[in-house]
Amino acid sequence: MAARNIEQTQAIYDYIVATGTRETDVQRRLRAATTPLRGAGMQIGPDQAQLLAFLALSVGARNALEIGTFTGYSALAVASVLQPGGKLVACDRSKEWTDVGRPFWREAGVEDRIYLRLGPALDTLRDLLAEGRADDFGFAFIDADKENYDAYYEACLKLVRRGGIIALDNVLWGGAILDPADNTADTLALRHINRKIQADTRVDMCLLPVGDGVTLARRR
Numbered sequence: 001m002a003a004r005n006i007e008q009t010q011a012i013y014d015y016i017v018a019t020g021t022r023e024t025d026v027q028r029r030l031r032a033a034t035t036p037l038r039g040a041g042m043q044i045g046p047d048q049a050q051l052l053a054f055l056a057l058s059v060g061a062r063n064a065l066e067i068g069t070f071t072g073y074s075a076l077a078v079a080s081v082l083q084p085g086g087k088l089v090a091c092d093r094s095k096e097w098t099d100v101g102r103p104f105w106r107e108a109g110v111e112d113r114i115y116l117r118l119g120p121a122l123d124t125l126r127d128l129l130a131e132g133r134a135d136d137f138g139f140a141f142i143d144a145d146k147e148n149y150d151a152y153y154e155a156c157l158k159l160v161r162r163g164g165i166i167a168l169d170n171v172l173w174g175g176a177i178l179d180p181a182d183n184t185a186d187t188l189a190l191r192h193i194n195r196k197i198q199a200d201t202r203v204d205m206c207l208l209p210v211g212d213g214v215t216l217a218r219r220r
Contacts, residue, residue, distance in 0.1 A: 008209070013047070021050040027076055030104040034071045037100070042070045044143070044169065048211040049077035052141055055165050055216070061138030062086040065159060067121045067152050068144030072101020072114075078141065079110040088114050089128065091121035091144070122148060125155035135161040143169035146186040149193045157202060157219060165218050166203075168193065172213025
């Protein structure tokens with residue numbers, strides 16, 4: 001029997017958001033506050049936020065990592081489900097963007113669970129390893145500059161414990177990964193990480209057509 005794949009229409013997406021997510025009022029308002037901003041396309045959708053929170057909850061994550069926070073919508077979703085006493089280390093370069101999310105984190109009661117580290121994420125990840133945080137995280141979300149995805153992934157494999165999950169965003173890149181004429185640095189980096197994770201025996205993996213494509217890698 002042939003595979004049955006449903007076309008992702010706007011009506012189907014709206015149905016998924018309406019019946020397949022539990023977006024809170026605070027999340028909804030943060031998403032609305034982000035929409036008119038420069039770079040708003042970097043924000044994940046409510047379906048993806050639901051997936052990330054579900055994964056973090058499923059693995060019982062006490063501590064989590066986020067590489068690329070933007071205005072903090074995904075941070076809000078993940079921080080809300082961490083185990084008691086847990087922290088989300090959120091890595092971003094922009095105080096301007098992350099300041100948008102802070103009032104919403106506070107309103108949702110999770111501001112004290114989010115440890116925002118401003119600066120190059122690779123520096124933060126190295127610092128965490130130097131601080132003895134290897135194997136200390138149950139969940140990691142990578143959604144930053146694509147050229148460093150490989151380095152972020154390798155660092156997360158050290159920081160995330162066995163059985164923990166690493167999620168990587170934008171792995172379909174709007175379909176550009178299938179365009180042989182597109183050999184930009186970002187596209188090449190995403191093609192590389194997709195092939196690498198598929199062949200990586202250190203993890204179990206799957207690629208989901210959620211948002212712009214999400215790869216999930218479970219550390220063995």
